[in-house]
């Protein structure tokens with residue numbers, strides 16, 4: 001691509017980097033201390049977050065309304081909770097101008113693509129919810145290829161191990177890793193493995209083996225081998241090696257197709273209960289209710305709820321919920337999140353359609369997927385745009401680069417440059433590049449997170465249930481967000497009906513592990 005040609009490519013930067021902007025309770029005025037000046041609020045999520053961060057004092061006005069259940073956060077966890085609660089008395093508060101959170105689909109001239117969350121697994125809770133609301137997720141039907149050293153290797157972990165363009169001893173090392181890994185009783189040893197880094201199990205092999213997992217890990221659970229739980233790494237390796245990828249199912253838009261459909265199903269019936277641009281700044285549990293204060297349309301409002309489902313990530317939850325036991329608050333703050341832009345590159349003709357999720361060790365991106373892969377074979381389907389979604393998880397120290405639009409554009413330019421070098425046929429110009437940036441979208445599956453930290457962080461309060469995918473695991477999964485919300489909605493119904501068993505149900509839900 002010549003520099004002059006490059007100038008014609010349109011770069012679009014979108015996405016909320018402020019999503020994780022800390023809301024510190026010390027910044028709030030207590031109920032008795034009314035601030036003299038009206039709060040400077042522009043009703044926009046960035047503005048609110050920035051004001052809170054910068055030390056503005058905000059009131060918590062008296063409750064003006066009673067609500068049965070308040071759901072905080074309109075990602076897949078919050079939306080599915082609303083869906084499961086159905087006709088019950090709920091109010092959903094979402095800080096962004098749109099619902100969907102990290103499972104959000106977008107479109108380019110009518111062609112749907114995802115901005116994050118990629119696929120479900122046949123039969124998991126996300127897939128089940130999808131069928132319930134009328135979405136049939138087709139299976140991907142394609143094992144993961146690797147593209148490395150200008151070579152396309154289909155089915156990396158099966159026939160591909162003999163085709164990897166590395167010296168023979170490196171290929172043998174890949175095979176030894178495969179064989180050794182399959183012998184480990186991963187689920188039986190969950191606690192022991194979750195306490196140590198995955199690199200303990202990759203370091204003995206050729207560096208190319210670790211390099212491969214240093215792409216797969218950050219893309220799927222936000223952490224390199226050194227920072228990953230060995231339980232998470234090995235469980236994923238066994239799944240991939242034994243063909244678990246055959247269960248992947250999705251439509252264009254990734255898991256954003258489910259949140260999109262949930263909004264379509266919910267809004268006609270419950271539009272007035274679903275507030276966007278409504279950032280919750282405090283949830284205070286009293287004896288018989290929880291007071292929830294939020295910004296909406298330029299003002300602070302408080303509602304009194306019998307039960308609250310917190311469907312926000314823990315680093316936000318820890319700043320919104322007042323009166324958390326200190327050990328629980330510390331556990332919430334211990335969560336680590338990978339900054340994670342996704343770069344969608346749009347071509348006006350077919351460029352690449354050989355594999356769905358393509359691993360590319362040693363590049364700016366870890367992998368890329370073909371947006372319309374599972375509908376390409378539909379009768380009459382014509383691919384007039386080829387949209388490739390490049391996954392570019394960053395290290396935590398790189399988070400601030402997402403605040404600068406030029407840094408985002410230069411990341412996207414590096415993605416393009418690396419893509420063009422992968423295979424000779426990739427020497428093609430796109431018509432547009434869209435960068436979707438998120439500052440804290442994926443909790444990192446670090447040692448101890450799954451078997452220890454999350455259990456302390458997500459312990460239910462009397463009237464507050466801690467949902468969100470980060471109450472589950474082992475990694476960040478929409479199926480876990482849905483599972484927890486299903487239980488959360490049952491918990492809320494028990495509480496509202498004054499029936500026993502709510503606390504036990506919440507605790508049991510949390511204790512379920514993939515072991």
Ligand SMILES: Cc1cc2nc3c(=O)[nH]c(=O)nc-3n(C[C@H](O)[C@H](O)[C@H](O)COP(=O)(O)OP(=O)(O)OC[C@H]3O[C@@H](n4cnc5c(N)ncnc54)[C@H](O)[C@@H]3O)c2cc1C
Pocket residue numbers: 019072073074075076077078093094095096099100101102103115116117118119120255278279280281311312313316320340342391438441442467468469470476477478479481
């Ligand atoms: C790049 C990427 C790829 C992924 N791939 C997959 C995949 O292939 N398969 C899979 O299962 N999972 C995948 N995931 C993980 C999956 O996207 C998440 O687990 C899931 O979307 C989390 O949903 P959630 O509703 O629990 O949380 P979130 O999506 O984080 O939703 C929380 C919502 O709360 C809102 N909020 C925050 N603070 C406030 C506040 N103060 N007041 C009101 N609202 C607030 C946020 O704006 C957001 O909408 C991926 C994630 C990323 C980033």
